[in-house]
Amino acid sequence: MFLALRELLVGRARFGLVAAVVGLIALMATLLSGLAVGLVDDGISGIRRLPVTDIAFQDGADAVFSRSTLNDANLDPWTESGLEVSPLGVTFLNARTDTSGTIDIALFGVPADSFLAPDDQARQALSGHAGIVLSDSFEAEGIKVGDELTIVGVDEVLPVLGFTFTGSYGHVDIAFSSLDTWQQLQYGDNAKGRFSAIAINTDDTSGFAALDEEAGTDTMSKQAAYEGSPGYSGETQTMTLIRVFLLAISSLVVGAFFVIWTVQRTQQIGLLKSIGASNFYVIRDAVGQLAIILVIATAAGALVGTGVGQLVGGAIPFRLEASAVLTTAASLIVLGLLGSIVALRRIVDVEPIIALKTDT
Amino acid sequence: MTLHLHNVSLAYPDGDDTRTILDNVNLDIAPGETVVVAGQSGSGKSTLLAIAGLLLAPDTGDVTIADKPATGLSNKDATTIRREHVGIIYQASNLFPALTATEQLELVAHINGNLDSEQRNRARELLCEVGLEHRLDARPAQLSGGERQRIGVARALMNQPELLLADEPTASLDSERGNQLMKLLLDQADARGTATLIVTHTLDQLPESVRRLCLQDGHLHEASSPSELASTVDR
Numbered sequence: 001m002f003l004a005l006r007e008l009l010v011g012r013a014r015f016g017l018v019a020a021v022v023g024l025i026a027l028m029a030t031l032l033s034g035l036a037v038g039l040v041d042d043g044i045s046g047i048r049r050l051p052v053t054d055i056a057f058q059d060g061a062d063a064v065f066s067r068s069t070l071n072d073a074n075l076d077p078w079t080e081s082g083l084e085v086s087p088l089g090v091t092f093l094n095a096r097t098d099t100s101g102t103i104d105i106a107l108f109g110v111p112a113d114s115f116l117a118p119d120d121q122a123r124q125a126l127s128g129h130a131g132i133v134l135s136d137s138f139e140a141e142g143i144k145v146g147d148e149l150t151i152v153g154v155d156e157v158l159p160v161l162g163f164t165f166t167g168s169y170g171h172v173d174i175a176f177s178s179l180d181t182w183q184q185l186q187y188g189d190n191a192k193g194r195f196s197a198i199a200i201n202t203d204d205t206s207g208f209a210a211l212d213e214e215a216g217t218d219t220m221s222k223q224a225a226y227e228g229s230p231g232y233s234g235e236t237q238t239m240t241l242i243r244v245f246l247l248a249i250s251s252l253v254v255g256a257f258f259v260i261w262t263v264q265r266t267q268q269i270g271l272l273k274s275i276g277a278s279n280f281y282v283i284r285d286a287v288g289q290l291a292i293i294l295v296i297a298t299a300a301g302a303l304v305g306t307g308v309g310q311l312v313g314g315a316i317p318f319r320l321e322a323s324a325v326l327t328t329a330a331s332l333i334v335l336g337l338l339g340s341i342v343a344l345r346r347i348v349d350v351e352p353i354i355a356l357k358t359d360t
Numbered sequence: 361m362t363l364h365l366h367n368v369s370l371a372y373p374d375g376d377d378t379r380t381i382l383d384n385v386n387l388d389i390a391p392g393e394t395v396v397v398a399g400q401s402g403s404g405k406s407t408l409l410a411i412a413g414l415l416l417a418p419d420t421g422d423v424t425i426a427d428k429p430a431t432g433l434s435n436k437d438a439t440t441i442r443r444e445h446v447g448i449i450y451q452a453s454n455l456f457p458a459l460t461a462t463e464q465l466e467l468v469a470h471i472n473g474n475l476d477s478e479q480r481n482r483a484r485e486l487l488c489e490v491g492l493e494h495r496l497d498a499r500p501a502q503l504s505g506g507e508r509q510r511i512g513v514a515r516a517l518m519n520q521p522e523l524l525l526a527d528e529p530t531a532s533l534d535s536e537r538g539n540q541l542m543k544l545l546l547d548q549a550d551a552r553g554t555a556t557l558i559v560t561h562t563l564d565q566l567p568e569s570v571r572r573l574c575l576q577d578g579h580l581h582e583a584s585s586p587s588e589l590a591s592t593v594d595r
Contacts, residue, residue: 002466002470003456009459010458072466107456271450274442274448275443275467275471276440276443276444276471276519277443278436278440279436352442353410353416356406356409356415356527
C-alpha cells in the first residue's frame, strides 16, 4: 500500500471527512447496540439471573406468565421425575411506600426453601413472617429494610425484609416473596395452590416431552421463554430493524464514497497500470486504503460510543457487551468493504492507455 | 531487436466508416538506437507508441519486445512485459500528487516488488542525474513543469528498461526547456544503451545518430532529410 498510505497522509482533510461519517455511524451503531442490549436486559434480566435452565408453562400460554396457571397436579409429575424443579409465581403489582410514593413491582413468588430463592439471606427472610425482598435498584430510591409496602388493590402491608440482585422483568424491577405470600396477594384466600409456572434446573431435557404430556405443561428453554416478556419481541425486532438499516446505510455511504473516489482517480489508476501495476496491485492498494479508513473510523466511533454509553448508562436502559460492540464494528467494516465491490469492477475496467491522453 | 513491429495495422470506427490509422507498419529498434517519429496531429504517432508499449493491441500484425512475442497477450501478461522491459515518458508529466519526487521512482520499484535500500538509492541517483538533487522531497505541486518532466524521465528509467517510449515529452514545455529535456532524454538513453522511440514536435538539435521517421497516411517511412521531417509536423 505504498501509494495508499501516502495519499491518506497527504489527503487528510478529504479522507477525514468520510472517516468522520463512518465514525459517526459507528458511534450511532454502538449506542443502538447498547440500547438494544439494555432494553432486552430491562425486559428479562430478572428471569435471566434465576438459576433456571427451562420453564414449564400451562399448555397454550405461549410463555406468558399472566396466561399460565398451574397447580400441584401439574407439578407432581415433575417433582416425581427427580429433576430440580420449583413452582414459580410471577405477577405485576403496585405498592405504596412510606417515602417514595407508588412503585411498580414484578413479584416472583418462590417457596422459601426453593433453589429459586436468590441467596441464603433471602431464603431465611422468606421463611419467616410474610414480607418482601426487593431488587437492589429499589434501595437507590430510598427504600430501606423495615419499610412497609402497601400493596395497591388488596391493601396488604408487607415489610421489606432485604435486598437482592438487580433485575427486572417487563421493564419492571423485580422482588421476591414466599410462594404463600404471592398466592395470598394474587388469589386471596382462594389460591388453591395455584402458581404461574414450573422452574426447572437440569441439563437433561430428554424426558420433557413425556412430562409435558403427563403434566399438561409446555416446557421451553429459559431463552425461549424471554419471548413471553411484555414487549420483548416488538422491542428486539424494532432494534434489529434499526441496526440493519443503519448497517445498510453505512455500506451504501462507504460504497458511494469509494465509487466517487475511484472515478476521480481513474487517470491515476490508468497511470499505475501503464507503469506495470497489475489489477491485483491496484485493487489491493485501493481496498487497503478503504480498510484503513474503516477500521480507524469504526474503532474511534465505537470507543466514543462506549464512553457516551458509560455516561448515560444510569439514566436509560443501556448495557454494552464487548461481543455486541465487536460484532457491530466488524459488521460495519465488512459491509463497508462489501459496499466497495461496485467500484472494483470500474478499477479493473480502467485501460492503461488513458495515461497517454491525460494528466493526473 | 528490442522492439519489432511487423505489419502492424489498426483502424478506428469513424461514423459508418473505418479510418485506418496504421497500415502494415514495420519498425525495428535495436538496443542503443533512438528513433524519432514525426507526423501531423492525428496521424497515429501516439497510437504507434501505445502499440509499442502494449497499451493497445493492433488489429493485425506482430509485436515483439525484448525478444518476447507480445501479440495477443492477456492484459496481465502485457502488464508484466511492460513492467519488466518498458519505460514510458508521457506528454503530461503524469506524476502522483501525493508522492515526493523520490517516491515517484520508488513506486516503480514497489510495483516490481523489489523496493529495498538499493532501489531507494537508485531513485535518488537517477533524480540527481536529471538535475533534481535539490528537489528530492518536493511534491509535484511544488515543482515547475520542466522539473516534473525530468522526474518523468527518471521514473521511466527506474526499472532499467530495454525499451524507452516517449510520447511528445516536450509538448508542455517552452522551447528552451523542451530542448534541454530532449537532450537529457537522449543522453540518458544513450548512456544506458536503451532502445528509444520518441514521438515529438521538438526537432531542433536532434543529433545525427538519431533515426528520423515520418508517419503519414498510416505509413511509416524514413525521412530523407531533416527538412522533410520538419515539414510533417504542425509547428
